[in-house]
Amino acid sequence: MRTKGFRILLTIIIFAPCFLAAELNKVVSIGSNDLNYLFFKVAGAVLDEDGAVYVLDSKGFFLRKYDARGVFVREIGRHGQGPGDFSNVLSGMCLDQDIYVLDAGNSRIVEIGRDLNVRSSLRVDRQARHLVKMDDRFYMVASRQGGPFSEIVICDTRGKFKRTFFENRPAYMDGTPPAGMDLALWKMYADLSMAVDKGSQEVAVAFRYPGQRCEIFLHALDGRFLRRIDIDHPIRYDFPAFRLKWPLSFPGRSQLISLGSAHFLSPGKMLLEYWLETYESNRAVNQQKYLLVVDTASGKVIHKEPIDPMIEIMDARGNFLCGRQEDGDITSVVVYRLIY
Amino acid sequence: MDRLGPLGRKAQASYRGPWMNLTFKGGIMKKKLLAGAGLIFVVFLFFALAVVPPPCDEYLDWCVFTWCPQNNHTPSDVLACQTQCAVYWMEHCN
Numbered sequence: 184m185r186t187k188g189f190r191i192l193l194t195i196i197i198f199a200p201c202f203l204a205a206e207l208n209k210v211v212s213i214g215s216n217d218l219n220y221l222f223f224k225v226a227g228a229v230l231d232e233d234g235a236v237y238v239l240d241s242k243g244f245f246l247r248k249y250d251a252r253g254v255f256v257r258e259i260g261r262h263g264q265g266p267g268d269f270s271n272v273l274s275g276m277c278l279d280q281d282i283y284v285l286d287a288g289n290s291r292i293v294e295i296g297r298d299l300n301v302r303s304s305l306r307v308d309r310q311a312r313h314l315v316k317m318d319d320r321f322y323m324v325a326s327r328q329g330g331p332f333s334e335i336v337i338c339d340t341r342g343k344f345k346r347t348f349f350e351n352r353p354a355y356m357d358g359t360p361p362a363g364m365d366l367a368l369w370k371m372y373a374d375l376s377m378a379v380d381k382g383s384q385e386v387a388v389a390f391r392y393p394g395q396r397c398e399i400f401l402h403a404l405d406g407r408f409l410r411r412i413d414i415d416h417p418i419r420y421d422f423p424a425f426r427l428k429w430p431l432s433f434p435g436r437s438q439l440i441s442l443g444s445a446h447f448l449s450p451g452k453m454l455l456e457y458w459l460e461t462y463e464s465n466r467a468v469n470q471q472k473y474l475l476v477v478d479t480a481s482g483k484v485i486h487k488e489p490i491d492p493m494i495e496i497m498d499a500r501g502n503f504l505c506g507r508q509e510d511g512d513i514t515s516v517v518v519y520r521l522i523y
Numbered sequence: 524m525d526r527l528g529p530l531g532r533k534a535q536a537s538y539r540g541p542w543m544n545l546t547f548k549g550g551i552m553k554k555k556l557l558a559g560a561g562l563i564f565v566v567f568l569f570f571a572l573a574v575v576p577p578p579c580d581e582y583l584d585w586c587v588f589t590w591c592p593q594n595n596h597t598p599s600d601v602l603a604c605q606t607q608c609a610v611y612w613m614e615h616c617n
Contacts, residue, residue, distance in 0.1 A: 274589055310577075363613060364613050371602065470597055
């Protein structure tokens with residue numbers, strides 16, 4: 184009897200690491216009906232080295248700081264045009280030495296200290312999205328002038344335009360760009376995901392809607408192209424071409440793969456939000472979401488983690504991920520630990 | 524001496540400014556004006572706090588890349604929203 188018990192215990196000890204090998208553990212969850220923990224529309228959430236969480240709310244027009252245990256520390260912001268006011272902050276924020284909020288409504292980037300004191304604001308002339316600050320440069324995704332494609336814009340720390348890069352287009356979009364409604368469809372499907380890594384000094388760019396090949400284009404910080412890596416799709420896939428022609432004529436069944444946000448976990452490892460949707464006519468009948476950990480040297484998927492589609496990852500720092508999670512009426516900002 | 528008479532004196536006592544010349548039945552007009560001003564203030568406040576879409580030359584980018592991803596969660600919902608942006612842009616900006 185004792186031997187049998189010992190064998191069971193031994194089996195658990197041996198196989199436990201296998202079960203624990205891949206997990207997304209909730210570390211801190213912030214969000215309740217309490218006024219300091221209530222969110223309306225989380226536009227950005229970032230994590231600093233000490234575990235503090237900064238949350239930007241585009242409907243509440245505020246930026247809040249919570250400590251590593253998720254306890255409210257401070258809040259700033261209101262709707263307006265003055266210093267510390269926000270107008271349209273749907274495009275989110277990023278963290279470097281300070282916090283940087285892209286306020287498209289006021290055409291500016293607001294620099295805010297980690298103590299939530301406003302330091303300065305920089306005027307930006309181009310309409311852009313997805314702000315990343317790295318050393319003395321800002322990186323943003325913007326639409327290329329006069330066409331459906333997107334590119335990466337580099338500005339200096341005074342908000343002055345420096346240069347653009349990334350002239351690729353999805354392989355399934357060949358020929359002259361169309362006009363009218365088809366142009367708008369091309370624009371939608373030519374969107375980009377971007378991530379910048381301080382360690383490897385690389386800028387990774389990927390098409391949000393990949394075709395047969397799911398590619399990541401790696402560039403140096405000045406925009407020089409370095410290399411391209413291919414990631415294996417978990418299924419045999421090609422982009423459904425009917426989506427580029429208006430009016431849309433949906434077939435009986437189709438699939439769509441899309442990438443959400445992209446983040447560097449460490450030099451050489453990237454995290455991608457990967458959606459796989461199955462449609463019956465124009466209705467999505469099955470939606471699966473995965474977190475892919477990709478080796479940026481080989482393009483191999485090191486780890487594939489299925490996650491709740493209601494989780495949206497907004498920042499990553501090492502193995503810690505920060506995102507928003509919709510749970511009924513309550514929106515929470517959650518810090519996870521990804522173990523793989 | 525008293526040329527106003529009792530009605531005139533009552534009218535003089537209730538007179539509170541030139542705008543009262545607009546009243547016909549006591550303070551009803553004043554209440555209506557205050558209610559109207561309050562309503563206008565509420566409407567202005569609503570529009571001031573709402574996220575106002577940008578003009579036509581920026582509308583499509585703003586709607587497709589900012590508004591839809593922020594206000595929808597799944598790609599199918601985002602795409603449906605973006606298609607509506609494109610239709611609106613075609614109808615109103617072309």
